[in-house]
Amino acid sequence: MDGSKNTTALILKREPYREDDSLVTVYTLDFGKLSLIARGTRKLRSKLAGHLEPLTLSEIMIISGKGLDYIGSALGREVYQPIRQDLNKLHYAGRAISIFSRLVKDSEPDRRLFFLIVDWLAALNSFEDLSSESGDLLLAFFALRLLGELGYKPEMYKCLDCGKSVKPGRNYFNLLNGGVVCEACFLKESGRIGFQVTNILTISDNCVKIVRFILENEEGRILRMKIDKKYLKELSFLVESLLNFYF
Ligand SMILES: [Zn+2]
Structure with missing residues (x-):
């Protein structure tokens, strides 16, 4: 298809956009941070919505639009179930994603940044019995590494x-x-x-x-x-x- 491209994306944020659509902020392996429209995802029967929940790693197809680009298809690959089922883990994942979204600029691809957050989420996901001490330490590790990658070591x-x-x-x-x-x-x-x-x-x-x-x-x-x-x-x-x- 003309004007379309595929990539792996970590879903950072999703907010309502117009009547039935959502505006999804993603960090992609190939194109960096993007804001994309997901059409019809606020309708009950949307097939796309489940694959575009924040804290999901999805394969997505991006289609060029007149204004913002939009998501043609999405397939969730990792939903981080252990994080979602543990409020303590979810808290730290939310903090890391919020810090990441705030610090990283739009449309600047950087594979190191992509793997920094994806690997970090994988470590949090598989951590057994996360205490708040380990969580604080893990979050400090993430933030310091992120600052380093962005030139603020x-x-x-x-x-x-x-x-x-x-x-x-x-x-x-x-x-x-x-x-x-x-x-x-x-x-x-x-x-x-x-x-x-x-x-x-x-x-x-x-x-x-x-x-x-x-x-x-x-x-x-x-x-x-x-x-x-x-x-x-x-x-x-x-x-x-x-x-x-x-x-
Ligand atoms: Zn001195």
């Missing part, structure tokens, strides 16, 4: 200002520039006019170590880490602050 080894290796002790994290600042530089910087304390968090030595470990290791190893709740909270706050700062 935090600098955790050298002070952003003086370039010296970060040593244990009193260190800070500069949200604006995305990395650790040593105490000497922080004190120098904080005396300057226009210094914004809202850009700065303190960061513990343990949190520095955890972020380094997350940036360098795969999920399996990360989930075997035993982290004190206090540091997990610090990690989650740091990641959340970074996400809010950039996007």
Whole structure:
């Protein structure tokens, strides 16, 4: 068929559009993030609707439209049943999908991003008895990796200002520039006019170590880490602050 193309798509969001249609936001393997119209999916007898539920991996056919393109056909390949049946898992999947949708730009294909979220969902899907600690850690892993892929990998080894290796002790994290600042530089910087304390968090030595470990290791190893709740909270706050700062 002319003007049609096939790809694999993770369904991120679906919202009502006009009378019977939906507007579906997907992240595709070949074309990146797209907003597509799914015709008739708000009718009760729609055959398409079930394959275009958010949190479904589907094979879709995209057909060029005058305005927005639309979905010609869709076939669900993975519905992540274990995630859907577990409210705790569903919460983390929802958070990851929302972060991903917010950070990733439209129409920029990137297979690494596609597999980052698809592999992450697969890991969450197969996780046995997910505790909120493991969930928080898994989500922090996802967000830090995503930031890295998008060019915002935090600098955790050298002070952003003086370039010296970060040593244990009193260190800070500069949200604006995305990395650790040593105490000497922080004190120098904080005396300057226009210094914004809202850009700065303190960061513990343990949190520095955890972020380094997350940036360098795969999920399996990360989930075997035993982290004190206090540091997990610090990690989650740091990641959340970074996400809010950039996007
Ligand atoms: Zn420094």
